[in-house]
Amino acid sequence: MPAPNVKNLTEWLGPHFQHEGHDPIASAKLLAAEIKSASTRKQVDKVLELADEMLNASGVEAIRGDFHGDSYYQDIVGLYVNMGDSYVATLLYDTVAGRFVVTTWGDWVTSHTKKYGIE
Numbered sequence: 001m002p003a004p005n006v007k008n009l010t011e012w013l014g015p016h017f018q019h020e021g022h023d024p025i026a027s028a029k030l031l032a033a034e035i036k037s038a039s040t041r042k043q044v045d046k047v048l049e050l051a052d053e054m055l056n057a058s059g060v061e062a063i064r065g066d067f068h069g070d071s072y073y074q075d076i077v078g079l080y081v082n083m084g085d086s087y088v089a090t091l092l093y094d095t096v097a098g099r100f101v102v103t104t105w106g107d108w109v110t111s112h113t114k115k116y117g118i119e
Contacts, residue, residue, distance in 0.1 A: 004091065004100045006032045012089035012102045018056035027054050031091075035100050041072055044079075044093055047100070051081045051091045058082040063109060066117025069096050077116040080105045 006028045013031075014024035031051055038047045048060045063078035073095040080092040086106030093100050094108075096116060101108070109118055 004032060004035045004102050008102050009091075013055060013091070016055045016057075016083065016089075018054065030054075035091075038100075044100075048079055048081060048091065048093060055081060055083065055090075057090075058084055061105075063105065063118060065112075066119075067096060077112065077118065078105070078108060080108075 006025070009028035009031055010024050014028065017024045017027040031047070031054060034043075034047045034050055038044050045060075051057070052060055059082050061080055061082045062076045063080065064075045065077040066075070067077050068075060069077070077096050078092055078094055081090045082105075083090045086109075087104045089102060089104055091100060092103055092105055092108055094112075112118060
């Protein structure tokens, strides 16, 4: 799973950027900068909300597992921008690893089911 940068954000999400006044590259640059600067949980939430808005998506969703990471996320092992299809590229935050990835949430769940106890 690639780490989010301008290149892969443009390649994976470019066709979905709907942010008013921004072309796909400008949107990817803005989102990549926000991802890079996100160092708190509140900032992570803001990045996901921004991506949701920019992609004209259907909100930010949680993936729960049989894993208790901390008192903030509890059993949430991932947060992702809901693109309406489990195999359409999206921005996902792995709460256990503490990092953003560009992937499909369907692929991510499949590859993390055993590790995080996702049902």
